[in-house]
Amino acid sequence: MITRAFLAIFLFLLIGLLGFFAISLQNDDMQPIKTQEGKPLILDRELYTIEGMKVDKESLFSGKIILNVYASYCLPCVIEHPFLMEIADSKNVKIVGLSHKDQIVETKKYLEKYGNPYDFSILDLDGSLSLKLGVIGPPETFLIINGEIVAHRIGVIDIDIWNDRFEKYF
């Protein structure tokens, strides 16, 4: 009978659909936006620190570097800051800050208040440098080894994220 044939096909498709849903539920919650992991570091212009000094760009393309994007107006950045201070103390790695669309005066006040874990902070007044780099918004943390982004965290970084994604490179 036609109805039964139709229903049989429909039920078959339905079970397939249920299977897909079941598999999809198992997947960990993925971040919709791709991180920049696996991509080369892109710094398309001359860089200056918040002190006004020119940055030696070449130095950022060799060795192990942590690049942390922050801003004085970014509340979650305050939350992750103590962890960054800890990393600066305990790990032997260069930490560079990227001040994202922030006024120099405010950035300096922020660092005075919460501490400065960075070797220096790169100035990015209009956010275009961050944009080219693939930053969505602070806080974000990159681990760059020899010019390649090997780990990228979009959001607050803490000990769990660190152990999960960053620790293996140390």
Next chain:
Amino acid sequence: MGTSILWFSAFLCVLIFSFSLQRKSHNLAKNLIYANLGTLFIGALYLGYQFLSDNFSFVYIFQNSNVLLPTFYKVSAFWAAHEGSFFLMIILLSSCAVINNIAMKESRYLSLSNSVIAFILFFYLIFLALTSNPFMIFEAAPLNGSDLNPLLQDPLLVIHPPMLFAGYVFYAITFSFVIAGMFTDFDKELFSIIKIWAGISWFTLSLGILLGSMWAYYELGWGGYWFWDPVENVALMPWLAGTAFTHSLIFSKNKVLLSWMVFLGILTFLLSILGSFIVRSGILNSVHSFASDPSRGVFLLSLFALFSLVSLGAFFFRSNFLHSGWPKFMSKNYLLVLNNIILMTILTIVFLGTLYPIYYEVIYSEKFSVGPKYFSELITPAVFALIILFTLEQFPKILSMDKLKASLILIAATAIIFIINYFNMGLLLSGIFLATLILKFILDLLNNESVRLHKLFGHLAVVLLTFSVLLNHEFSKNIDFKIKPNDKVEFMGTSLIFKSVDVVPNKNFDSVVGTFEVEDKGRNFNIISEKRVYKVGSVITSETGIAPYITKDYLLVLGDRYKDGSWSVRYSIKYGIMMIWMSSCLLLLSILYGTIRRYDY
């Protein structure tokens, strides 16, 4: 105490289910149904009381309320989030069962419907009690709540969700009667019951969708009213199936393709459950994501699996008892079947577009988007196909011609539509159809032919809606520019003057208010756009200024301030928005009238 109410109610449902299936205990079942509603009502009052008395020891109340929240919103917070909204649906479902039992005399349909409803209620209650209990209590009671999501503190968004939930619940009732008929038979009495419930469901769901769209336009303020976001689509799918269902009642009444009607009744119900799963399980990222929780997702999927397999399985076994006569070629019934096929195609498009990202993610482990273009480009020609069908149906002389000629005309008309659609002349086309329908109406009136008003106005509303949507899409434009106070800008024949910008403090936020003056061929008015900085959490929101008129809407969004004192501003002129709302309302009125009127189709 609240949790025990849920369990007790679930227990009652088991009793109702078994007693409704036995002839001798029908009355007992009915009384239990009343008792069940009473129980749930007590639970609702209990929860409501906790809201009004600021009892934050309840997790749900903590998450959705606050001491400072106005009383109106404390009440609406009941259904603000997942647990409460599900509880609301349960209460609604139970109330409808009671209404059925009061309004209808003893009939086997009623008992079967009662047992189906009890079946559904039972599993909903178990789900609620086990994974989404609104009565959960903290060990240590906090002093204040975290507040109702500011987006929800808005009248439109207070009423839009319950309207949608009511639509889903009513379709569950309709489903119960379809199942009842499936196990007995479909006579005139059952058809009139189904017709009324289907009409109520269709009206409510349509209204719910319309309200959501209006909220998106006026409150989110980005100038759009539909984004083909998963949560919007998930309400649209049962609506499409429901529309096909209502149309199928016309031919199935005459024993044509009865099993197809049954299938649609089941499908509409299943799609609304699927909707709950997609929205509440976190499987798709979207603007409405209720706080998602994996265990909840598993349970909801199981619910969907259970209901779909049981109902379709039962249908499979009963299908031999249902009459499935075929229509006559090129008859009115045949055109209605074509209508159903096209509606099902549109449903498939929405379904695929919404769920393809999930499929993609499972296969390729990467997130994927299906944007609005996919939907609008595929659905537009389908809508025109529907318009041809119902316009042609108005001219029976064409249909009663030689069948071969008639089908050739149909095919030719469709081909022309596709060609014109390709050349982007949809606006012109919809105008032509509009004129045709109106002229035919006038002709019929003059010839004293009977006119089915709900059908005429419903279809006219569809053409008007298509026209307005196309108008909006074709002619609306936006522009971003930089402007200082007292500057003037020209755009699309209108001029915009930035009059002033002021800082205005408020109770829980400060706002920067930009006042603009628009001049458009004699029309002169002010628009205000604000940026608000909320004192708690420093959240910054942008309030779009909207000046609505019948054919045009003027929108203004204040942006960022530059060092030199100028501001970035986004100015849009949207066409046809009011017309979209008006044609939707016309559609709603037609549905309402069609449901209430006492004659046959």
Next chain:
Amino acid sequence: MIDLKNTFRFLLIFSFLIQADTLYEDIDEDELERLEYLADNIRCPKCSYGNISSSNAPISKDLKKEIASLINEGYSDQEIFDLMQYRYGDYILLDTNIEDNKSIFLIPLMILVISILLVTTYTIRKSK
């Protein structure tokens, strides 16, 4: 009376430090249409809903500015989409490509055609 110092501090929140004079550097009307088209079809990376045209998020506005300068630099629409896709993944593209995703375009068409054929065949057959 509005406290002037607070007003100034408050307005500072919205102050945007930019050297350029116009919102989008020297872009003419044709290119403006391209910009609107591109912005309508790039998803806002930070929001769960919406394209960069409709979003008020800072990144959306920054991206729109970047697209404007890319247009000025002579990039084609496809190149701009490719750049966005490289940077943010497939998720960011809203203009669903027919070549890469044939199934979602073909399945509805097939269902339509097959259903009409089946129904018509049965209808005619049963009328005899």
